[in-house]
Amino acid sequence: MKPLIEVLRGRKIICCVGSGGVGKTTTAAAIALREAMDGKKVLVLTIDPARRLANSLGLRELGNEETRIDPEMFSRAGLTPRGEMWAMMLDLKHTWDELVRMQARTAQQAEAILANKLYQTLSTAMAGSLEYMAMEKVYEVHTSRRFDVVILDTPPTTNALDFLHAAARILDVLDNNAMKIVLGPMMKAGKFGLKLLAAPSGLVLRTLSRFTGSDFLRDLAGFMMAFEGMYEGFKARATRVKALLTSRDAAFVLVTSPNPLTIEEALFFHKALADDAIQTAAVIVNRVQRDPRRHGGPDTLSALQEALQLAQIKDAGAPLLSERLSQTLTDQAALADLDRRQVERLRTTLHGVPLFSVPRLRKDVHDLAGLWQIDGYLGENGGD
Numbered sequence: 001m002k003p004l005i006e007v008l009r010g011r012k013i014i015c016c017v018g019s020g021g022v023g024k025t026t027t028a029a030a031i032a033l034r035e036a037m038d039g040k041k042v043l044v045l046t047i048d049p050a051r052r053l054a055n056s057l058g059l060r061e062l063g064n065e066e067t068r069i070d071p072e073m074f075s076r077a078g079l080t081p082r083g084e085m086w087a088m089m090l091d092l093k094h095t096w097d098e099l100v101r102m103q104a105r106t107a108q109q110a111e112a113i114l115a116n117k118l119y120q121t122l123s124t125a126m127a128g129s130l131e132y133m134a135m136e137k138v139y140e141v142h143t144s145r146r147f148d149v150v151i152l153d154t155p156p157t158t159n160a161l162d163f164l165h166a167a168a169r170i171l172d173v174l175d176n177n178a179m180k181i182v183l184g185p186m187m188k189a190g191k192f193g194l195k196l197l198a199a200p201s202g203l204v205l206r207t208l209s210r211f212t213g214s215d216f217l218r219d220l221a222g223f224m225m226a227f228e229g230m231y232e233g234f235k236a237r238a239t240r241v242k243a244l245l246t247s248r249d250a251a252f253v254l255v256t257s258p259n260p261l262t263i264e265e266a267l268f269f270h271k272a273l274a275d276d277a278i279q280t281a282a283v284i285v286n287r288v289q290r291d292p293r294r295h296g297g298p299d300t301l302s303a304l305q306e307a308l309q310l311a312q313i314k315d316a317g318a319p320l321l322s323e324r325l326s327q328t329l330t331d332q333a334a335l336a337d338l339d340r341r342q343v344e345r346l347r348t349t350l351h352g353v354p355l356f357s358v359p360r361l362r363k364d365v366h367d368l369a370g371l372w373q374i375d376g377y378l379g380e381n382g383g384d
């Protein structure tokens with residue numbers, strides 16, 4: 001089988017999708033590293049990098065800045081990339097809260113809004129807008145041709161394909177009649193001057209303001225007003241983004257764990273992609289239990305006893321250390337068998353989709369060296 005990098009050759013946008021916690025961010029960064037090693041100028045657009053990974057890549061600040069991974073980081077990991085690796089962190093909630101802070105007249109007011117239940121609900125409902133912004137960013141970077149490849153690490157939403165439909169959902173929220181009825185008068189008033197905003201008018205608004213405080217509603221109306229216009233041409237652009245994602249320029253990499261439930265979810269994603277006329281370019285089963293019997297180490301009781309003796313480690317305790325080690329190896333082998341069966345089930349079900357299995361490493365993946373180790377399993381033979 002071809003290595004993953006070959007499978008993805010020529011693709012300019014690579015989206016890593018899958019359930020939460022399976023290793024999307026890690027995979028996205030590992031693919032980016034590989035592309036950079038191969039001479040590409042690559043941007044990985046990540047949503048929620050584990051703190052240690054972000055730190056080790058030098059992405060300390062939150063914010064929507066494209067940051068080049070310092071070549072010094074590569075040499076420290078013993079790597080010499082022929083290209084450039086860039087990363088950008090897109091913090092959905094953070095970006096949204098930032099907008100509130102910018103809009104607010106005082107810090108107290110901003111805090112009041114941020115703490116408000118309605119705002120929290122709304123900003124979550126509107127989080128799709130930021131997922132959409134991620135897609136917008138991909139689109140913008142792609143069309144600017146600043147990078148050869150953009151890799152998108154998708155957000156950990158319950159439905160990870162949400163971002164494909166975010167645009168439609170936002171239009172729904174904004175077109176929502178209830179919302180317009182409630183906020184409409186305020187938004188209109190806002191256009192003619194703030195005086196009119198002093199007293200909430202209309203029954204709905206009066207009732208609502210009793211619960212939420214009229215200040216908040218006024219701020220909210222102002223907030224939404226500020227967003228007006230941003231959504232103009234939204235539909236047209238959304239269509240172009242969708243066209244790009246379904247084109248040959250884009251590839252979707254499905255990441256999963258060998259856990260049966262997660263595999264079910266992966267199959268669901270695969271189908272959801274197909275419903276959007278998107279082919280799954282590759283599947284990565286991450287954190288597969290290694291089979292201790294396949295690594296040439298001591299795996300029988302007598303071999304373990306011999307190894308302990310050689311290492312001058314006392315075979316003591318009850319049960320004996322060698323017996324406990326032997327039990328651990330047996331357990332690990334059983335787990336490895338379970339995982340292998342799951343991987344095979346997935347391989348059969350997704351017949352024809354290149355599948356790579358990446359073992360569970362001893363440590364979490366928190367730097368370039370760790371990412372490079374992951375890449376080693378994305379080569380030929382799918383790491384099996």
Ligand SMILES: Nc1ncnc2c1ncn2[C@@H]1O[C@H](COP(=O)(O)OP(=O)(O)O)[C@@H](O)[C@H]1O
Binds near residue numbers: 019023358
């Ligand atoms: N193959 C692996 N072996 C060991 N740890 C891993 C492996 N893949 C990912 N991890 C660790 O698992 C955690 C979750 O991975 P992450 O890529 O952030 O998942 P996701 O983005 O899907 O939520 C991270 O701490 C990462 O370092």
Ligand SMILES: [Mg+2]
Binds near residue numbers: 024153
């Ligand atoms: Mg992630």
